[in-house]
Amino acid sequence: MDAKIDRILSKYDFGSRVTAYEQFGNGHINWTYRVETENGDLFVLQRINTYVFQDPVGLMRNIELLTNFMREKEKDPRKVLELVPAKDGRTYIVTEDDEYWRVYVFVKDSVCYDTAETPELFKESGRAFGNFQNILSDFPVSTLIETIPNFHNTPVRYAAFEKAVAEDSAKRVSGVRADIDNYLSEKPFASFLLDKAAAGEIPLRVTHNDTKINNVLFDRTTNQALCIVDLDTTMPGFAAMDFGDCIRYAGNNGAEDEQDLEKVFLRMDLFRTFAEGFCGVSAKNLSRAELILCPEAAKLITLETGLRFLTDYLQGDVYFHTAYPEHNLVRARTQFKLAMDMDANLESMREIIVSVLDAR
């Protein structure tokens, strides 16, 4: 066992001795371990990436506020993420080299999926994120800090991208001119939702902001959605972007890092299925004006995410975890292909949203 992790674990009282731990999950940002104890209890130990989250204390306060609020409304303990306090009572610990670590209860008999293995599973994740909207609809937004300022502000992301191109710090620009031009050609679209908000057409809400299907835990036997995890970026945002990010990730026929672009396109059947799940549950709180923008939001978040992957590629892979040198470039290409496919299907997507809303 790793001496440092042993020291971190010794700051917690797990009820019985830790017998094993192993790396766990597929997150691109934090470092995650599954911890097992002699009594057979399971926990999730996570190191917070402080390059990405520069105010880890404020971040942990957000998560405390959010989970406490949700627990007031939802009594089933498997349905709300639960932080485990350290022996000193705090919900995180800081190591001598300034690393921030935290522990969650591992939700019993839960599984998570990296793809929408069945349409029903995807629909269920839609219900779960719709329910997340509902449960937080009266959360006092002003108590949350922005854990990453301008996280889904696409024009600001474009500015960072153009700066990375100009600086060319990893000397990769000359090899990817065509990709850079592709992304620049979509720059006029970047302010689409912000413009709608400025015109008063859509409100800011508490949104999750990272709605990949692998941030939903399902019951191992029934495949019912239990709990939404990864609340690190839960803060004010546009509801349509949460919808869009689910589609970006699990509505794609290929993986986020699929190398064969022929396989990358939006599955319209999955789009409909997801819309039924999400809108069916959330339409009582969200307005028609916001839900009708879900198709454009899906394209926008796909472009933005791809732009972030390409920016990171140009900066030498300093932000997202990568498994090989071209990984961020591959991801940027899949996202662009997917965004263009969405662009070609905006009208059909809109028809689906309208039919789902009208059927209610």
Ligand code: GN1
């Ligand atoms: C990161 O940590 P993870 O893998 O759930 C990223 C998201 C991106 C996603 C792309 C804090 O999420 O914004 O959409 O990768 N999280 C952060 O897969 O930047």
Ligand code: MG
């Ligand atoms: Mg995650």
